[in-house]
Amino acid sequence: MEKLVFGYLALAILVSALLVVFSRNAVKAVLWSLVLFLHQAVLFLTLQAEFLAAIQIIVYAGAVLVLFLFVVYLINLREEITWPRFLSAYPLAFLAILFLLALSGAALSGFRPAPPKGILTAGALLAQGHTRILGEHLFREYVLAFEAAGVLLLVAVLGAVVLVRRIREEGR
Amino acid sequence: MEAILKAALPGIILIVEALVLLVVALLHVAYTTYAERKVIGHMQQRLGPNRVGPRGLLQPIADVVKLLAKEDIVPLGADKGLFYLAPFISLVAGATSLAVIPIWNRFVLADVNVGLLVILALSSLSSYGVILAGWSSNSRYAFLGGLRASAQVVSYEVAMALSLVGVMLMAGSMNLSEIVKAQISSPFKIYALPQIIGFFVFMVSAIAETNRVPFDLPEAETELVAGYFVEYSAIRFALFYLAEYFGMVVMSAVAVTCFLGGWAGPFEVPGLPFFWFLIKLYALLFFYIWVRATLPRYRYDQLMGLGWKVLIPLALLNIVITGGLKLWW
Numbered sequence: 001m002e003k004l005v006f007g008y009l010a011l012a013i014l015v016s017a018l019l020v021v022f023s024r025n026a027v028k029a030v031l032w033s034l035v036l037f038l039h040q041a042v043l044f045l046t047l048q049a050e051f052l053a054a055i056q057i058i059v060y061a062g063a064v065l066v067l068f069l070f071v072v073y074l075i076n077l078r079e080e081i082t083w084p085r086f087l088s089a090y091p092l093a094f095l096a097i098l099f100l101l102a103l104s105g106a107a108l109s110g111f112r113p114a115p116p117k118g119i120l121t122a123g124a125l126l127a128q129g130h131t132r133i134l135g136e137h138l139f140r141e142y143v144l145a146f147e148a149a150g151v152l153l154l155v156a157v158l159g160a161v162v163l164v165r166r167i168r169e170e171g172r
Numbered sequence: 173m174e175a176i177l178k179a180a181l182p183g184i185i186l187i188v189e190a191l192v193l194l195v196v197a198l199l200h201v202a203y204t205t206y207a208e209r210k211v212i213g214h215m216q217q218r219l220g221p222n223r224v225g226p227r228g229l230l231q232p233i234a235d236v237v238k239l240l241a242k243e244d245i246v247p248l249g250a251d252k253g254l255f256y257l258a259p260f261i262s263l264v265a266g267a268t269s270l271a272v273i274p275i276w277n278r279f280v281l282a283d284v285n286v287g288l289l290v291i292l293a294l295s296s297l298s299s300y301g302v303i304l305a306g307w308s309s310n311s312r313y314a315f316l317g318g319l320r321a322s323a324q325v326v327s328y329e330v331a332m333a334l335s336l337v338g339v340m341l342m343a344g345s346m347n348l349s350e351i352v353k354a355q356i357s358s359p360f361k362i363y364a365l366p367q368i369i370g371f372f373v374f375m376v377s378a379i380a381e382t383n384r385v386p387f388d389l390p391e392a393e394t395e396l397v398a399g400y401f402v403e404y405s406a407i408r409f410a411l412f413y414l415a416e417y418f419g420m421v422v423m424s425a426v427a428v429t430c431f432l433g434g435w436a437g438p439f440e441v442p443g444l445p446f447f448w449f450l451i452k453l454y455a456l457l458f459f460y461i462w463v464r465a466t467l468p469r470y471r472y473d474q475l476m477g478l479g480w481k482v483l484i485p486l487a488l489l490n491i492v493i494t495g496g497l498k499l500w501w
Contacts, residue, residue, distance in 0.1 A: 062296025
């Protein structure tokens with residue numbers, strides 16, 4: 001049963017990811033990535049990671065993709081602009097993909113899951129709940145890294161605002 | 173055969189419970205529309221519906237029959253698949269949240285540990301229905317409504333999630349049953365008193381999240397005709413209508429569980445464990461209707477200003493105060 005569910009999820013994720021790339025319509029592409037994210041969340045659920053599954057939906061499906069849709073709406077692309085191929089050597093890409101597949105196949109065949117280290121065994125995770133453990137580690141041990149990441153993101157946001165303001169003022 | 177029955181029994185019980193909950197919720201939704209028309213009628217010195225059945229009590233049923241019998245029109249140039257899908261997304265995302273809400277001590281369909289996050293996730297998904305309906309209709313009015321809805325829902329979601337963080341901090345859990353139990357054993361009995369800022373932010377952003385007056389800009393009839401569902405007719409329009417009222421019921425239920433002490437009351441009513449839950453739910457639904465009858469619609473920039481400049485800072489302040497008190501007290 002578990003294998004069946006995993007098989008379905010893996011297949012659905014792969015197919016929807018391909019559909020994201022191949023969709024002619026930008027809105028459809030965003031929606032296929034919504035399907036992709038939902039399946040990913042269920043995959044987290046089968047691994048008992050409820051918190052991650054919920055965050056996946058809230059952040060990616062609920063916020064990021066809605067913003068994507070917003071942008072796609074604003075530029076209002078009903079159909080993709082068709083363009084003549086600008087690379088004549090595109091068959092070489094298939095060769096690269098073939099090599100990539102061979103490489104990842106070789107890497108995966110030698111894959112062994114690492115044994116749990118320290119106190120974070122599967123049993124301890126289940127007993128305490130992911131949310132608590134994640135919070136404790138994030139805000140105690142790794143609080144410096146967490147804050148640094150927060151400041152970096154803030155800088156990026158401020159940078160974007162400054163850039164947009166400058167363009168507007170020049171336009172005036 | 174018996175073994176199979178025994179194995180399947182929990183599943184069957186769950187399905188029956190889910191069906192009962194859904195039917196009861198649908199009846200509530202239908203009669204919320206009736207209550208709204210009646211209450212607003214009396215507030216505006218009118219009688220409200222009073223023709224169908226005694227005191228107009230059969231009005232919602234007549235409405236449903238009428239909507240079912242109308243022609244289902246798909247506009248020319250609409251994206252058919254998405255046009256059909258959009259109302260269902262709205263309705264399903266709204267209704268599914270009911271599964272994690274504890275109606276009383278022993279009745280909750282899915283007792284998940286991250287119940288609060290599930291509700292937030294589903295309410296963020298329900299915006300897709302509105303956005304897609306606006307886009308797939310191939311109409312200017314609907315498109316503008318969809319755009320407004322996406323911006324509004326994204327901004328107010330942040331405020332709503334932040335307002336619930338205070339509750340999580342106080343209860344030390346995201347399981348909704350645990351939150352109610354923590355409230356019962358706390359000195360205040362309900363979190364609406366110590367979390368008064370959080371409660372205020374939650375109620376305001378819940379109204380915005382369900383696109384109700386005074387934040388109903390996505391469907392402002394004086395500007396956008398009807399906004400995102402202007403092209404919908406018959407049963408598909410009814411689904412959007414249902415989704416809006418489902419959203420109201422679900423948001424009120426979340427407020428009851430997180431801020432008003434859930435199923436607990438001053439005394440126990442024998443035989444009706446859900447008595448206090450329903451009383452509080454009806455009070456909040458009345459509040460929604462009252463707000464609609466009282467307040468005029470916000471302007472779009474005022475709406476965004478309120479969300480980003482007032483509610484989100486207030487919610488953040490609430491988190492800091494709650495965290496500080498929890499740490500030092």
